[in-house]
Amino acid sequence: MKVLPTLLLILAGVLVGGTWSLHKQGAPRAAVVVVGLLAVLATAGGVLWLLPGES
Template sequence: MQSILPILLFALGGVLLGGAWSMRQQGRSKGVLIGFVALAVLAVLGGVAWLLPAGTL
């Protein structure tokens, strides 16, 4: 499970960014878009942080 979690977080970030892009195309409100992008960034940063060696942060 340890090696799968970063991959899942990166995938989640991609899905959220794709959803934000789709909602932007549909003309949704900026608040929702910002929320989706923020969650996507957090997911990707979580994946990166998981891959860093212990004691780096």
Template sequence: MSSIAPVLLLGLAGILVGGVVSLARQGATRFSIGLVAALALLALAGGVLWLIPGDS
């Protein structure tokens, strides 16, 4: 499971970025665009941080 989690998180980040682009093109509210963008950044950060080797 530990090797597939970052791939899933990075894939989720990509899907959410696509959602941000789609929301912006459709003229959605700034709040909804910002919310989805924040979730995309969290998923991206989680995926990248998971790949950093640790002491354990």
């Protein structure tokens, strides 16, 4: 069962939404970049976890 990658991808979606919201509200650039990077890391982790490989 692939629960963790699903949770990571859901988290990535929330973080992308948060990044967009911060950007639209005029938050400091550093905050937008940090949340955006966390979104990228969560997406990468979720996708890489789903790739076939040794178990």
